[in-house]
């Protein structure tokens with residue numbers, strides 16, 4: 001595939017049809033190693049379907065997807081995970097009856113690329129990676145608790161720990177900030193920045209929480225009705241009149257500019 005030679009992930013003309021509906025329509029983007037890439041857009045725009053296509057959960061109707069220069073468009077979820085792409089889901093999805101540590105061990109095993117009896121019995125790395133991932137997200141002291149009893153924020157952190165335990169190069173996060181309060185949003189912002197900067201993990205996230213998107217993303221892609229509406233620098237894109245009209249609505253225009261101004265102030269520059 002021709003295109004951006006330095007890209008970790010390159011998606012060209014990704015299209016997913018469900019019967020007559022085109023959920024993802026000719027979407028192209030690339031993500032550089034070490035980048036945080038945000039995806040936003042109104043409900044039903046095709047964001048999660050785009051995640052499903054890239055992570056191998058559904059097969060693209062057409063288009064090309066390359067990770068580290070190798071086509072993954074027809075690879076299985078397992079194969080894509082073993083190459084280094086892991087994801088979390090919009091709804092906190094953990095094995096409720098399993099312990100917190102048990103959930104992370106499943107993630108670590110999934111990323112090991114070995115049969116479960118080999119990775120669990122003979123690979124001490126599985127346990128080490130699980131403990132490290134739990135420590136990173138701040139859940140070490142809850143390792144023996146039943147996952148189903150965790151509050152939403154802890155379930156979300158657990159999903160991230162499970163994903164990290166597979167030693168990904170690239171993490172796909174589907175609305176990680178949804179349903180969190182302000183303090184939890186701050187804590188998750190700090191955690192994702194650490195994962196990106198200290199662990200060197202490239203992040204792609206779908207996000208509706210504007211403050212989180214504007215703080216984290218190096219670049220954003222805005223989708224509408226399956227298509228790319230705009231793509232580029234978050235401050236420019238999120239204050240684009242067409243994006244405001246289609247996605248944010250006039251009531252939210254102020255919120256977007258306020259968030260842009262706040263982030264710009266924190267960074268010591270003009271919005």
Ligand SMILES: Nc1ncnc2c1ncn2[C@@H]1O[C@H](COP(=O)(O)OP(=O)(O)OP(=O)(O)O)[C@@H](O)[C@H]1O
Nearest residue numbers: 018021022023041042043044045046047048049050
């Ligand atoms: N398995 C499926 N079968 C048929 N249609 C589907 C399927 N999955 C998604 N769609 C449709 O594809 C379109 C895009 O859905 P998708 O969930 O990707 O949007 P989204 O941008 O993630 O929305 P939200 O922000 O609400 O999560 C919607 O019209 C949806 O109903």
